[in-house]
Amino acid sequence: xxxxxxxxxxxxxxxxxxxxxxxxxxxxxxxxxxxxxxxxxxxxxxxxxxxxxxxxxxxxxxxxxxxxxxxxxxxxxxxxxxxxxxxxxxxxxxxxxxxxxxxxxxxxxxxxxxxxxxxxxxxxxxxxxxxxxxxxxxxxxxxxxxxxxxxxxxxxxxxxxxxxxxxxxxxxxxxxxxxxxxxxxxxxxxxxxxxxxxxxxxxxxxxxxxxxxxxxxxxxxxxxxxxxxxxxxxxxxxxxxxxxxxxxxxxxxxxxxxxxxxxxxxxxxxxxxxxxxxxxxxxxxxxxxxxxxxxxxxxxxxxxxxxxxxxxxxxxxxxxxxxxxxxxxxxxxxxxxxxxxxxxxxxxxxxxxxxxxxxxxxxxxxxxxxxxxxxxxxxxxxxxxxxxxxxxxxxxxxxxxxxxxxxxxxxxxxxxxxxxxxxxxxxxxxxxxxxxxxxxxxxxxxxxxxxxxxxxxxxxxxxxxxxxxxxxxxxxxxxxx
Amino acid sequence: xxxxxxxxxxxxxxxxxxxxxxxxxxxxxxxxxxxxxxxxxxxxxxxxxxxxxxxxxxxxxxxxxxxxxxxxxxxxxxxxxxxxxxxxxxxxxxxxxxxxxxxxxxxxxxxxxxxxxxxxxxxxxxxxxxxxxxxxxxxxxxxxxxxxxxxxxxxxxxxxxxxxxxxxxxxxxxxxxxxxxxxxxxxxxxxxxxxxxxxxxxxxxxxxxxxxxxxxxxxxxxxxxxxxxxxxxxxxxxxxxxxxxxxxxxxxxxxxxxxxxxxxxxxxxxxxxxxxxxxxxxxxxxxxxxxxxxxxxxxxxxxxxxxxxxxxxxxxxxxxxxxxxxxxxxxxxxxxxxxxxxxxxxxxxxxxxxxxxxxxxxxxxxxxxxxxxxxxxxxxxxxxxxxxxxxxxxxxxxxxxxxxxxxxxxxxxxxxxxxxxxxxxxxxxxxxxxxxxxxxxxxxxxxxxxxxxxxxxxxxxxxxxxxxxxxxxxxxxxxxxxxxxxxxxxxxxx
Numbered sequence: 007x008x009x010x011x012x013x014x015x016x017x018x019x020x021x022x023x024x025x026x027x028x029x030x031x032x033x034x035x036x037x038x039x040x041x042x043x044x045x046x047x048x049x050x051x052x053x054x055x056x057x058x059x060x061x062x063x064x065x066x067x068x069x070x071x072x073x074x075x076x077x078x079x080x081x082x083x084x085x086x087x088x089x090x091x092x093x094x095x096x097x098x099x100x101x102x103x104x105x106x107x108x109x110x111x112x113x114x115x116x117x118x119x120x121x122x123x124x125x126x127x128x129x130x131x132x133x134x135x136x137x138x139x140x141x142x143x144x145x146x147x148x149x150x151x152x153x154x155x156x157x158x159x160x161x162x163x164x165x166x167x168x169x170x171x172x173x174x175x176x177x178x179x180x181x182x183x184x185x186x187x188x189x190x191x192x193x194x195x196x197x198x199x200x201x202x203x204x205x206x207x208x209x210x211x212x213x214x215x216x217x218x219x220x221x222x223x224x225x226x227x228x229x230x231x232x233x234x235x236x237x238x239x240x241x242x243x244x245x246x247x248x249x250x251x252x253x254x255x256x257x258x259x260x261x262x263x264x265x266x267x268x269x270x271x272x273x274x275x276x277x278x279x280x281x282x283x284x285x286x287x288x289x290x291x292x293x294x295x296x297x298x299x300x301x302x303x304x305x306x307x308x309x310x311x312x313x314x315x316x317x318x319x320x321x322x323x324x325x326x327x328x329x330x331x332x333x334x335x336x337x338x339x340x341x342x343x344x345x346x347x348x349x350x351x352x353x354x355x356x357x358x359x360x361x362x363x364x365x366x367x368x369x370x371x372x373x374x375x376x377x378x379x380x381x382x383x384x385x386x387x388x389x390x391x392x393x394x395x396x397x398x399x400x401x402x403x404x405x406x407x408x409x410x411x412x413x414x415x416x417x418x419x420x421x422x423x424x425x426x427x428x429x430x431x432x433x434x435x436x437x438x439x440x441x442x443x444x445x446x447x448x449x450x451x452x453x454x455x456x457x458x459x460x461x462x463x464x465x466x467x468x469x470x471x472x473x474x475x476x477x478x479x480x481x482x483x484x485x486x487x
Numbered sequence: 488x489x490x491x492x493x494x495x496x497x498x499x500x501x502x503x504x505x506x507x508x509x510x511x512x513x514x515x516x517x518x519x520x521x522x523x524x525x526x527x528x529x530x531x532x533x534x535x536x537x538x539x540x541x542x543x544x545x546x547x548x549x550x551x552x553x554x555x556x557x558x559x560x561x562x563x564x565x566x567x568x569x570x571x572x573x574x575x576x577x578x579x580x581x582x583x584x585x586x587x588x589x590x591x592x593x594x595x596x597x598x599x600x601x602x603x604x605x606x607x608x609x610x611x612x613x614x615x616x617x618x619x620x621x622x623x624x625x626x627x628x629x630x631x632x633x634x635x636x637x638x639x640x641x642x643x644x645x646x647x648x649x650x651x652x653x654x655x656x657x658x659x660x661x662x663x664x665x666x667x668x669x670x671x672x673x674x675x676x677x678x679x680x681x682x683x684x685x686x687x688x689x690x691x692x693x694x695x696x697x698x699x700x701x702x703x704x705x706x707x708x709x710x711x712x713x714x715x716x717x718x719x720x721x722x723x724x725x726x727x728x729x730x731x732x733x734x735x736x737x738x739x740x741x742x743x744x745x746x747x748x749x750x751x752x753x754x755x756x757x758x759x760x761x762x763x764x765x766x767x768x769x770x771x772x773x774x775x776x777x778x779x780x781x782x783x784x785x786x787x788x789x790x791x792x793x794x795x796x797x798x799x800x801x802x803x804x805x806x807x808x809x810x811x812x813x814x815x816x817x818x819x820x821x822x823x824x825x826x827x828x829x830x831x832x833x834x835x836x837x838x839x840x841x842x843x844x845x846x847x848x849x850x851x852x853x854x855x856x857x858x859x860x861x862x863x864x865x866x867x868x869x870x871x872x873x874x875x876x877x878x879x880x881x882x883x884x885x886x887x888x889x890x891x892x893x894x895x896x897x898x899x900x901x902x903x904x905x906x907x908x909x910x911x912x913x914x915x916x917x918x919x920x921x922x923x924x925x926x927x928x929x930x931x932x933x934x935x936x937x938x939x940x941x942x943x944x945x946x947x948x949x950x951x952x953x954x955x956x957x958x959x960x961x962x963x964x965x966x967x968x969x970x971x972x973x974x975x976x977x978x979x980x981x
């Protein structure tokens with residue numbers, strides 16, 4: 007009996023990861039404020055749902071973008087037929103301009119280097135196909151997005167080798183760690199083809215500083231390997247320090263770089279909140295890669311209907327400028343309220359300034375410093391607290407006890423419910439709680455003014471945010487031993 | 488040591504094929520009725536542009552579909568967030584129903600067995616990734632769509648082994664040809680995982696007969712391999728014989744729910760039938776839930792935009808509209824094809840008798856200087872640069888007989904088609920081959936031995952009301968080289 011392929015019958019799709027187990031729990035019993043108030047709240051999905059009103063208002067004012075005016079309908083035929091894998095020029099121009107704006111116009115992007123793909127998922131796979139042969143490897147700093155195991159490896163046969171980063175220095179990517187990983191790959195007789203970084207980081211919610219970026223660029227140049235910068239969260243940087251893109255670093259005078267090694271993956275799924283529209287972008291400084299990727303993009307072009315909509319929207323400078331500012335403010339407020347509320351119940355997180363999630367430190371709640379204990383805690387959170395959060399092990403984190411918790415994919419009410427559940431859980435299980443210093447959560451206004459958030463800054467001293475917050479061990483843990 | 492992958496630096500993307508070179512020439516000098524009347528007319532692109540004017544009134548009457556509203560209320564947010572690779576349920580239901588309608592409802596399709604992909608390009612590649620390992624092979628009847636060289640092989644590492652079909656029997660698939668291909672694969676130490684057919688055929692424009700489909704089913708049953716039927720042109724069948732899907736044959740033979748049933752998979756798309764290639768709507772339909780599951784996961788690499796799924800679910804659910812649209816589509820395709828065929832006939836050029844597709848398979852063997860592919864290329868270059876028409880040479884479709892060309896007719900207006908025919912007529916007269924070919928044909932007819940038959944309508948063959956058709960049969964042998972010699976030469980070169 008002729009079977010299917012090894013790729014189809016193996017586990018390379020990655021869906022057996024714990025990352026997805028929580029989603030399955032959510033899907034069998036999803037939270038709904040009235041219909042299923044005891045359901046699982048989805049905090050494992052990094053989606054940006056905060057800005058839809060802005061976009062809705064723009065769409066109402068611009069029906070031609072959806073091709074629904076009489077004039078718009080005339081464009082329908084042209085749009086419906088357009089399958090050129092170069093993509094609509096106005097689409098590429100609009101995306102290039104948007105990418106520049108997101109980087110504070112400190113750098114310009116060339117529309118002719120913009121290549122479409124089926125979301126960032128498609129973009130990553132495409133880049134792997136262009137740069138590496140089966141059996142070759144990319145280095146990836148941990149913790150990293152679990153989807154990379156599928157996107158970069160599954161059908162391409164490329165290997166991913168982790169570059170271990172540790173909480174003792176806030177998961178910074180050091181030159182030593184890069185060198186160590188590189189040597190390890192060579193000793194295994196594999197060839198390293200590139201380094202993949204996510205900046206801003208998923209799951210950390212932090213940005214890479216200039217020195218680290220320069221160090222990485224020097225590293226890849228020394229080894230003559232590629233640098234792939236996944237910058238899909240570029241516009242979610244809501245607080246200092248500022249986002250610095252690889253595109254900026256390579257322009258700096260003290261950085262010598264072979265541009266043929268530099269590639270950026272982008273998408274509108276996170277910054278704009280449009281995952282359903284499948285707008286992925288590969289931006290390469292290497293002409294051969296642009297040419298090859300463009301041919302490969304046939305396997306995942308952006309629907310021309312969507313290209314048309316995005317081109318219209320992103321060419322509206324006033325809208326874009328306003329959107330970027332508003333989006334950051336909404337994310338800032340949400341993040342602040344969320345992290346402050348967690349600190350009230352003694353939960354610390356890595357100090358973050360970007361992304362749609364926080365990197366929560368629950369090491370003190372572990373029975374022991376093992377991944378088995380992490381899984382046990384995670385099951386408690388899923389089944390008893392009824393929250394789907396993502397365990398650090400699914401991100402290849404080397405230290406047990408960290409969890410990624412998403413905060414931008416829900417409305418204010420759901421967030422309150424989630425925080426209440428966490429609070430109830432912590433109060434029930436932790437006798438030595440950090441006492442509540444400000445007013446009760448129910449009387450706290452959810453949309454915070456800047457002045458209030460500045461006061462929260464004072465309250466949330468580095469000590470509370472730091473993973474080394476001096477919390478005694480949870481009685482839950484004591485009770486189990 | 489290479490900086491890029493082998494895939495990036497090799498030629499398997501297929502873009503150096505003459506199929507695409509012609510497009511490039513067209514793009515440098517595209518015909519435009521007003522701005523560039525001496526430009527190259529694009530007849531190398533299989534697009535259906537004949538019915539888009541029917542879509543516009545529907546869109547005006549159904550503004551919610553494009554406006555991303557439901558009952559007047561915006562569902563933009565819901566759609567913008569919808570990235571579930573299982574697809575929009577309403578869209579899959581509508582698509583499954585539409586596929587059933589095209590097959591006269593003789594078979595029905597289960598929406599849960601539909602996998603949405605970014606165009607048929609992605610569907611075909613995904614099926615290869617699911618069914619074959621690197622170095623395995625699929626058998627394909629020639630001539631076939633040049634894009635398969637890229638879609639099936641490039642990133643998957645799967646090989647294509649041709650099943651050579653010839654004009655001796657109208658390019659139908661025969662058992663000896665399939666077995667010859669299978670042996671060839673074995674000689675090359677390739678494991679055959681399946682057969683891929685395009686039905687209706689691109690580039691032939693013909694539908695497969697039931698006996699061909701029976702033959703293929705028997706073969707895959709016997710060898711326990713897969714059968715992929717690319718049916719993206721199923722909605723373009725504009726005259727009899729009517730379209731018979733492989734699913735129908737399986738059902739009629741009571742093979743549903745057997746093992747072979749689970750090894751038959753269909754590829755579909757809305758690019759040809761509805762003329763919407765820009766929207767990237769492809770689908771895989773498989774009776775095997777394991778294939779459906781694997782392909783669904785892989786579809787993450789190329790999902791259909793939710794905005795597009797919403798628009799098209801509304802359109803396809805309007806069954807009155809789709810019925811009228813498809814009926815008008817068939818009428819217009821039939822007329823345009825007839826105009827091309829009769830126009831070419833007046834220039835002394837014959838086409839393979841066809842009943843589907845957006846193109847004709849045109850016989851220009853008599854215009855070749857010699858019965859070689861070099862002569863075919865020479866002729867093709869003349870047609871591009873002097874006649875200023877882009878058509879696709881048969882060699883790019885892996886045809887083993889030189890002199891055949893695919894000529895598309897559904898991507899242009901009537902007047903542009905007339906102009907193209909006129910240019911070809913002038914060209915043929917100028918090289919003085921017309922009279923020569925007529926003489927040769929008359930003499931060969933007298934010496935006819937083989938069983939090649941081309942039906943030629945001197946009146947409206949397809950005009951059922953009149954039914955006064957004159958059929959003329961021609962049978963003739965190849966000019967210089969016997970077909971079996973050609974096949975042997977190509978096999979040796981493979």
